[in-house]
Every structure is written in structure tokens, then in C-alpha cells.
Amino acid sequence: MYSMHEHRTLPDALLFVLSVFFRKIFILQLVGLVLTYNFTDCDFEKIRKKYQEVIYQALEKYMNGIKSTEFNNPIYCEDPPDCLTKIERITFYPTHGCTSLAKEIFAIGTNAALTLQCPGYSGMQINNTQAKKKRKKREVTTNKCRKQVAYLIELWRRFSRIS
Amino acid sequence: MTILGTAFGMVFYLLQAVSGESGYAQNGEFEDAELDDYSFSCYSQLEVDGTQHLLTCAFDDPDVNSTNLEFEICGALLNVKCLTFDKLQEMYFIKTKKFLLIGDSEIHVKLGGKNITSKKLNIVEIVKPEAPFDIRVIYRKGANDFLVTFNTSHSQKKYVKELMHEVAYRQEKNENDWMHVNLSSTKLTLLQRKLQPDAMYEIKVRSIPNANYFQGFWSEWSPTFHFRTPEITGRMDPVLLTISILSFFSVALMVILACALWKKRIKPIVWPSLPDHKKTLEQLCKKPKKNLNVSFNPESFLDCQIHKVDGIQARDEAESFLQDTSSQLDESEKRRLGGGMQGPTWPSEHAAITPKAFREDLPFGCLAGSISMCEALVQSSSRSPDCREGGKNGPHVYQGLLLGPGTTNSTVPTPSPFQSGILTLSPTAQGQPVLTSLGSSQEEAYVTMSSFYQNQ
Numbered sequence: 321m322y323s324m325h326e327h328r329t330l331p332d333a334l335l336f337v338l339s340v341f342f343r344k345i346f347i348l349q350l351v352g353l354v355l356t357y358n359f360t361d362c363d364f365e366k367i368r369k370k371y372q373e374v375i376y377q378a379l380e381k382y383m384n385g386i387k388s389t390e391f392n393n394p395i396y397c398e399d400p401p402d403c404l405t406k407i408e409r410i411t412f413y414p415t416h417g418c419t420s421l422a423k424e425i426f427a428i429g430t431n432a433a434l435t436l437q438c439p440g441y442s443g444m445q446i447n448n449t450q451a452k453k454k455r456k457k458r459e460v461t462t463n464k465c466r467k468q469v470a471y472l473i474e475l476w477r478r479f480s481r482i483s
Numbered sequence: 484m485t486i487l488g489t490a491f492g493m494v495f496y497l498l499q500a501v502s503g504e505s506g507y508a509q510n511g512e513f514e515d516a517e518l519d520d521y522s523f524s525c526y527s528q529l530e531v532d533g534t535q536h537l538l539t540c541a542f543d544d545p546d547v548n549s550t551n552l553e554f555e556i557c558g559a560l561l562n563v564k565c566l567t568f569d570k571l572q573e574m575y576f577i578k579t580k581k582f583l584l585i586g587d588s589e590i591h592v593k594l595g596g597k598n599i600t601s602k603k604l605n606i607v608e609i610v611k612p613e614a615p616f617d618i619r620v621i622y623r624k625g626a627n628d629f630l631v632t633f634n635t636s637h638s639q640k641k642y643v644k645e646l647m648h649e650v651a652y653r654q655e656k657n658e659n660d661w662m663h664v665n666l667s668s669t670k671l672t673l674l675q676r677k678l679q680p681d682a683m684y685e686i687k688v689r690s691i692p693n694a695n696y697f698q699g700f701w702s703e704w705s706p707t708f709h710f711r712t713p714e715i716t717g718r719m720d721p722v723l724l725t726i727s728i729l730s731f732f733s734v735a736l737m738v739i740l741a742c743a744l745w746k747k748r749i750k751p752i753v754w755p756s757l758p759d760h761k762k763t764l765e766q767l768c769k770k771p772k773k774n775l776n777v778s779f780n781p782e783s784f785l786d787c788q789i790h791k792v793d794g795i796q797a798r799d800e801a802e803s804f805l806q807d808t809s810s811q812l813d814e815s816e817k818r819r820l821g822g823g824m825q826g827p828t829w830p831s832e833h834a835a836i837t838p839k840a841f842r843e844d845l846p847f848g849c850l851a852g853s854i855s856m857c858e859a860l861v862q863s864s865s866r867s868p869d870c871r872e873g874g875k876n877g878p879h880v881y882q883g884l885l886l887g888p889g890t891t892n893s894t895v896p897t898p899s900p901f902q903s904g905i906l907t908l909s910p911t912a913q914g915q916p917v918l919t920s921l922g923s924s925q926e927e928a929y930v931t932m933s934s935f936y937q938n939q
Contacts, residue, residue: 373607373696374584377641425561432559432585 359404362438364483367404370433371476378426379473383466391470396478403479408434410472412444417464426472520544521552521592521600526611526700530640532578538606539576540568540590549573553593559586559606582606584642610699612637612646612690615669620686620710622675629678629712631671633688633705638669645693649701652686654679655709667693681714 397403411430412422421427422444435443525540540554554568554575561581568575584607592600618633631650637643650664650671664671678684686709690702741749761779 369696370585373642428561429583429585432583436586 356405357408357438357441359401359408359434359438359441361440362401362404362434364400364437364479367433367437368480368483370429370437371480375426375429375433375476378424378429379469379476382424382426382469383473386466389470391467395471395474397475400479400483403475403482404434404438407472407475407479410468410475415464415468417462418468421465421468426469521547523554523590523592523600523602525590525602525604526609527582527606528611528613529582529584529642529697531613535578535580536582536606537576537578538568538582539574541574545573551594552599555591555593557589557591559583559588607696608698610643610692610697612643612692612699612702614703615648615688615690615705618686618688618705618708620673620708622710622713624713627675629673629675629710631673631686633669635669635690637690643692643697645695646690647693648688648690650686650688651704652684655683655685675712678712680712683709683711685709 395406397406407430410421411427414421431443434441520543522543523540524543525538528537528539531537538556542549549570554570554577555565556568556577557565559582560566561583563581566577566579566581568577587603587605590602590604591598613636615633615635618631621630621632622628623630633648635646635648637646646667648666648669650666651661652664652673653661685707687704687707689704692699765778
């Protein structure tokens with residue numbers, strides 16, 4: 321009798337812990353989605369200079385000669401904060417078919433630029449150790465990733481024109 | 484005792500430690516020994532070897548014992564936290580692609596793993612460009628200048644593309660007398676007139692980042708280039724110079740003459756004014772003869788008897804006049820031949836005077852071919868002071884025209900400027916030119932002419 325009771329409480333406990341855990345993860349993700357950083361107070365001029373001198377070179381190198389206009393890029397941002405919000409989302413948040421953009425050179429540069437020029441921006445914690453390991457069996461740059469980078473190039477161009 | 488001994492030992496130990504730290508010298512003097520100065524400076528060179536960048540650091544004090552000292556850079560790196568420098572003699576350097584070029588880095592000086600000194604710097608703010616090369620100077624004779632060109636490896640790079648260049652040149656014999664020119668392009672023009680002729684010059688160039696995003700230090704000077712300025716062998720072709728001077732003076736002379744003669748000579752030709760017939764006649768017929776009174780002022784002829792001519796009466800008077808005149812002419816001719824006096828000379832040639840010419844172009848007609856007529860007119864007018872005399876002894880002047888004997892028996896036409904016929908002066912057998920009317924005659928008064936022939 322006692323052992324049967326023990327067997328019933330163990331899975332229940334496990335289930336309880338896991339549900340609490342997943343619930344917290346879900347809530348945290350929800351909070352993360354809702355509470356995105358407001359890029360209104362950033363120094364857009366300095367960010368633009370860093371893009372023109374450094375980030376742009378890295379984006380072009382990633383595209384490896386393929387022009388961004390070859391992908392139909394109907395993407396648009398209204399103002400500099402909106403541009404930075406979209407740039408940050410595309411750069412650091414994985415999408416289906418392209419999960420490794422955050423570890424690229426242009427992503428690291430974007431992260432550094434936003435961290436330096438946007439007060440209160442904590443930046444994305446990119447795990448460099450994992451990046452090293454994954455680079456060994458790095459996924460081949462897919463067309464999907466190039467398309468994402470083409471979006472980024474358009475957003476950065478729009479940003480440098482309006483900032 | 485034990486406690487006392489321990490205390491004394493501690494005191495001595497402390498003294499030794501303190502004296503050691505304060506640099507107690509063997510000569511007994513207390514000196515503050517200076518700490519080793521580990522200050523250092525660094526500069527970066529981007530894309531110096533393909534895509535690899537170079538960061539070089541060195542101690543400011545060359546006497547620093549750099550044995551066992553290490554340099555390390557942390558921060559603003561790609562995919563790594565820190566990188567260690569390599570050492571070459573007294574210089575520390577690192578060649579890598581891992582510079583992020585955004586944000587500050589920290590450079591640590593370590594001795595045995597222990598951090599001695601650190602410095603925060605930004606790699607994009609300590610950029611030292613590579614020295615320019617291939618400097619050339621070409622003399623352009625047509626433009627009288629020197630074209631200076633040079634090359635830089637940064638024109639092919641992705642980063643640090645915009646540079647400011649400084650060109651320095653001097654005459655070889657003038658040491659420390661460098662002229663400096665700043666420019667952002669790789670071409671410079673030096674005017675020949677600003678350089679000494681037939682002199683040897685040397686020129687060099689260096690670069691610095693254009694301070695837009697990348698900043699830093701001057702590069703090393705390029706290798707010096709030497710060139711010689713040409714001699715000035717005659718500033719200008721002498722033939723060309725002579726022609727230029729002559730042309731200039733000719734033009735100046737023409738301008739002066741034009742200004743001086745504009746009113747008197749040029750303007751009347753270019754824009755002739757309508758001549759005043761009275762004045763023109765006076766000027767044309769004005770001769771520097773004594774007792775000549777050419778004037779249209781009636782007061783000048785107060786001494787003369789001027790009679791208004793009535794048409795019919797004039798005819799009768801003319802007939803009687805002719806008769807008198809012919810007889811007086813014979814007498815005067817005899818007197819002249821006998822006295823050897825010379826009368827006024829008359830032209831032996833015909834002088835045709837058309838009424839039209841007489842009417843309009845009298846002065847020009849006089850000038851052109853009828854000088855004799857002018858002379859006759861002048862002579863006739865010069866006789867005006869003798870009008871009284873002429874009126875007494877000489878022939879009466881009929882409208883200023885002396886009629887010869889050939890015309891005594893015929894009706895003498897009254898010449899006037901409005902006659903449609905032609906008056907000619909033709910010499911008679913006696914050598915006296917006679918005015919004859921060839922066309923139709925009109926009766927018209929012409930009282931302004933005085934006698935042009937005076938019996939002597």
C-alpha cells in the first residue's frame with residue numbers, strides 16, 4: 321500500500337514541478353515580448369556612423385556578392401526607433417530556417433553599437449563558447465538567412481537615410 | 484625574555500622592510516627610488532595584411548626592462564575575450580582579424596600573470612595609416628607648372644578610405660625651410676612661378692585619417708623625390724615680344740590720334756554735318772591775300788555802291804555796262820602791256836560750273852575743279868575795298884561776273900545759282916576768261932558778290 325502511494329506521488333510531483341517551470345518560461349517569454357526596449361533615446365548619429373564604417377562591411381561580406389535587391393524585400397520602417405526595433409528583432413531572434421544570425425560579425429557589431437549608444441540597453445548575451453563549437457558544424461548559409469540579411473540591409477539603409 | 488626577543492625581532496624586521504621599500508642606499512642616504520615607468524603607447528594599422536589588422540605597442544621609456552613583461556588586449560573583440568601580444572625586441576604587436584572596431588578595449592601589462600598597468604583605448608582612434616608611395620613630379624611646359632602625384636594603399640581598403648595628405652617640399656640648399664600643403668586627393672599642382680628657376684627640389688608626403696570615424700596619427704613620410712626646375716631662357720620669344728610691343732604702341736597711337744582728331748577730321752567724314760553755305764564759301768575762298776575782305780556781312784561793303792537790280796532795268800544797264808566795259812578793257816590792256824603789270828591770272832582752262840554745283844556743292848566744286856572760279860570769286864571779293872574805285876574807273880561788275888567782249892552784242896544771261904544751264908570760264912583771245920551762259924537764264928538778284936576783277 322505504501323509503495324503504491326509513493327509511486328503515485330512521484331509522477332505527480334514531477335508533473336507539478338515541470339508545469340510550474342514551463343509556466344514561468346512561458347510568462348517570461350510573454351513578458352519579454354511585451355516589454356521590448358524603446359530605442360527612442362539612442363544616439364542615432366553615432367549608430368549611423370558605426371553602421372556606415374563597420375556593420376555595412378560585415379553585411380556585404382555575409383552576402384558574398386549577392387545583391388539584396390535580388391530578394392523582393394517589402395520591408396519598411398517609419399522612424400529611427402522603429403528601424404532599430406526591427407533590426408534588433410531580425411538580427412537576434414531566430415526564425416524558422418535561420419537560427420544563427422546572432423553569432424555573425426554584423427550581429428556582434430550591431431549588439432555593440434546598440435549597447436554603447438542606447439542608454440539602458442543591456443544587449444544580447446551571445447554565448448561565444450557555444451558559437452565556437454557550433455562553427456565547427458556550422459549550418460550552411462541558407463537562402464532563408466540571406467533573405468533575412470537582405471531585410472536587414474534595407475532596414476539599415478532606411479535608417480541611415482532618415483537618422 | 485621570549486616576548487622581549489620577539490618584539491625586538493619584529494622591530495628590526497619592520498625597519499628592514501621599510502628601509503627596503505623607501506630605497507635605502509648603501510651610502511646611508513635616504514632616497515625615494517622611482518618606480519619603473521610602465522607607461523606605453525599603441526597604434527593600429529587596419530587591413531595591413533589582407534583582412535588582418537595590426538596593433539603595435541611599446542613603452543614610452545626605452546630603458547624599461549621589458550623582460551617577462553606581457554601585453555594583453557581584452558574587449559571589443561570578435562568571439563574571444565582577450566588576446567595576447569607577440570614580442571619583437573622592444574615592441575609588442577598583434578596581428579588579427581578579430582578586432583570588432585566598435586567600442587573600447589583594455590590593454591594590460593602583465594608581469595608573471597600579474598596586472599601591472601592597464602590602459603583603455605579605442606582601436607579606431609589610434610589608426611596610423613601606411614605611408615604613401617610612388618611620388619612623382621611632372622613638369623608641364625604649356626601650363627608652366629609641376630604636377631605632383633602619389634599613391635596610397637588605402638584607396639583599395641574597406642576601412643580607413645578617407646585620408647588627409649600633407650605634401651612637404653623644399654629647395655635642397657635650404658635646410659629646414661619646408662613648404663607644406665594639405666590635400667585630400669592624390670594630385671597637387673605647383674606653379675612654376677612660385678619656385679626658383681634652375682634649382683633642385685625635394686618633395687615627400689604623409690597621411691592621416693580624415694577624422695570622420697577613424698582617427699589617429701600621421702603615417703611615416705614617403706620616400707623623398709627630387710626634381711629640378713627649368714631655366715628661364717628668355718621669358719618670351721623676342722620676335723613675339725617685339726611684335727607685341729609694336730602692336731601695343733600702334734594701338735595706343737591710333738587711340739590718341741582718334742581722340743585728338745575726332746572732332747575736326749573724323750567726325751565730319753563719318754557723320755558729316757550739313758554745311759552752312761555761307762561759312763563754307765568763306766572758308767573755301769579765303770585766301771591769305773592782303774586787303775581781302777570775304778564776308779557776307781553787308782557792313783563790310785559800306786564803301787561799295789550796291790544797287791538793287793530791277794529786272795527790266797537790269798537788262799538795259801547790262802547793255803550799257805557791256806559797252807563801257809569793252810572800251811575800258813581795251814584801255815586797261817594797253818596800260819598793262821605798256822606797264823608790264825601783271826593782272827590777275829586767269830586759268831587757261833575751262834572751268835565748268837553747273838548751276839547745281841553752284842547751288843549745292845559750290846565749295847566742293849570750287850575745290851574739285853573750279854579753283855579758278857574760286858580764285859575769280861576771291862579776287863572779285865578782294866576787290867571790294869576798291870569798289871569805289873572800280874565803280875569809278877573799272878568796269879561795273881554785273882552780278883560779280885566779268886563779261887568778255889564776245890558777249891557784248893548778245894543778251895547776257897543773268898547767272899544765278901538757280902540757273903539750269905552751265906556757266907563756263909573760257910579764255911578769250913586776249914587771255915581773258917569769259918563767263919558764258921550755256922543754259923537758260925533766269926532773272927535773279929545776286930548782290931553778295933563783289934567785283935572779282937579790278938582794272939589796274
